[in-house]
Amino acid sequence: MTEEQVTCESVCSSPDHPEETSHTVNPKEMDSEQPIFSVLSASVKQQQAGDTNTTTNNTTTTTTTSPAATASDTESGIFSGECELCVEHESELDWFCGTEHKLICSHCAITLTAKEQKLQVSASRAREQVLAQVSAVREALEEEEQRLLEEVQREEERVEQCLLTQRAHWSQAMTNLTQTRSRLVHTLTHTPDTQLAISAQEIAERIEEGEGIGEPCDTVQLNMNPGCGDSKLLRGLWATAVLQGPNAYGSSHFKFDERTVSPLLSLSDDLCTLTFLHKKPRQSPPYDPARFDSWPNVLGSLSMSSGTHNWVVDVGQSGAFKVGVCYASLQRKGSGNEARLGHNSQSWVLSHYDGEYSFCHEGKKESLRVVKRPQKVGLLLDWPSHTLLFYEPDSSAVLHSVTHHFSAPLLPACAVTDRSITILH
Incomplete structure (x- = not known):
């Protein structure tokens, strides 16, 4: 050649x-x-x-x-x-x-053409799916916007009606007070002294009547309903955007603090899995002021006072657990509510017990509607917006969210009285 x-x-x-x-x-x-x-x-x-x-x-x-x-x-x-x-x-x-x-050769050209067409079809399908999802989100946002606007309008009408009611009440009260004052002045100026002594009871009754005229009428408080600015859809979109970032499963440094582990719990060697002990061990762990001695609680090792943090807890088949946050000053000793997660002002937890899910804080329990039992529970804490959000990691569905002006650093907090729970990284 x-x-x-x-x-x-x-x-x-x-x-x-x-x-x-x-x-x-x-x-x-x-x-x-x-x-x-x-x-x-x-x-x-x-x-x-x-x-x-x-x-x-x-x-x-x-x-x-x-x-x-x-x-x-x-x-x-x-x-x-x-x-x-x-x-x-x-x-x-x-x-x-x-x-x-x-x-x-021609055979290679046919094969490559078929592959190219297949890729073009796949790309076209993916593009259509993305456009459909964007369109669905846009429609959902428009519906949510319309709902919020209607709710705000209803609230404005309610407040306006309350203002009109209060205005009518105070106008009538002023008229009544003016009439009562005129009658009392007339009685005091045109009645002889001897007659005044006899009419003392009548004057006292009129004064008592005048004092009650200015009492506020029974009406709804004149403040906007906080629910007017609350939107689960917007919170869900915000949470999804955060969770799709590089820290979707939280910090790898987050583990359970073995100093805080209750004697009712067993902590794995990697400090990530908690197991409930059905029988209390004969030998108690060494005394530590940070350890819970009565409730099956444990705290995390990560202190949070700025930025955005999220972590996921695998709850598996556990029928009784709590996951949330608390202040470091939470009581550790004793069996009172001050050391019980969700039953004081220093802890915010999502609780699952006897098949029911609820959010607990200050001893108040708010039932949560959960469509499908989650195998994992995620927590998202955004310190700048003072938002704590519980979500289901697989679908990013928001289980519950709370806004609170946290006044001190927070620690992850958990409790379990059935099987095990594990921190995922």
């Missing part, structure tokens, strides 16, 4: 064939708008065939192969060093792939 036979590009650019220079296949000069696969012209094929015959018949010609061309042929894996045939299909290389920048 001569040097002119090695590549189509060499043949097409050979000075012996100036009339076929226009058929040169140069990948760098291809227009991006041209087809990915370009069939080689018949003249190029004929030229290749002619060159081959000439080389075969001329026995005196020295057969030398360009090292660069041979290396290119070998590295491409498409055609061998002896003939320009597709290694995979053993067919003539009569197509040029603009994507791979190399010669291919």
Whole structure:
């Protein structure tokens, strides 16, 4: 094989064939708008065939192969060093792939075209799904906006009606007070002293009547309903945006603090799994002022007083557990409510007991509606907005959220009285 036979590009650019220079296949000069696969012209094929015959018949010609061309042929894996045939299909290389920048056979072109079409269909499907999701979110936001506007309008009408009621009440009270004052002044100025002594009881009754006129009427408080600015949809979108960030499963440094573990619990060696002990161990752990001695509680090792934090607890099949946050000053000793999670002003927890879910704080229990029992419970604490949010990690569904002006650093807090719970990283 001569040097002119090695590549189509060499043949097409050979000075012996100036009339076929226009058929040169140069990948760098291809227009991006041209087809990915370009069939080689018949003249190029004929030229290749002619060159081959000439080389075969001329026995005196020295057969030398360009090292660069041979290396290119070998590295491409498409055609061998002896003939320009597709290694995979053993067919003539009569197509040029603009994507791979190399010669291919018609079978390769059909295969690559099918793959390209499949990828285009997949990309089109993905684009349609994204557009559908964006459209659904847009519609949901518009509906939520309309709902909030209607709720605000109803609240404005209620407050306006309350103001009108209060105004009418105070106007009537002023009229009554004026009339009572006039009667008392008339009685005091036109009644003889001896008669005043006899009429003392009547004057006292009129004064008592006048004092009660200015009492506020029984009406709804004149303040806007906080629910007008509350939107679970917006909270859910905000939580989803945060959870899709680089810290979706929280800090790897978050573990349970073994100093706080109750004697009713067992802590794993990696400080991530808590197991409830059905029988209290005979030997109590060493005394530690940080340890809970009565309730099955434990605190986390991460103190939070700024930024945004989130972590996930695998609750598995546990039928009784609590997950939340508390102040570091939470009482650790005794069996009173001051050391019981969710039953004091220093702790906020989501509780699951006897198949029911609830949010507990200051001893008040707010029942939660959970469609599907979660195997994991996530917590998201955003310190700047003073927001604590409980969510289901697999679907990012918001279970409950609370806004509170936290006045001191918070620690993760957990309790379990059935099976085990584990911190996930």
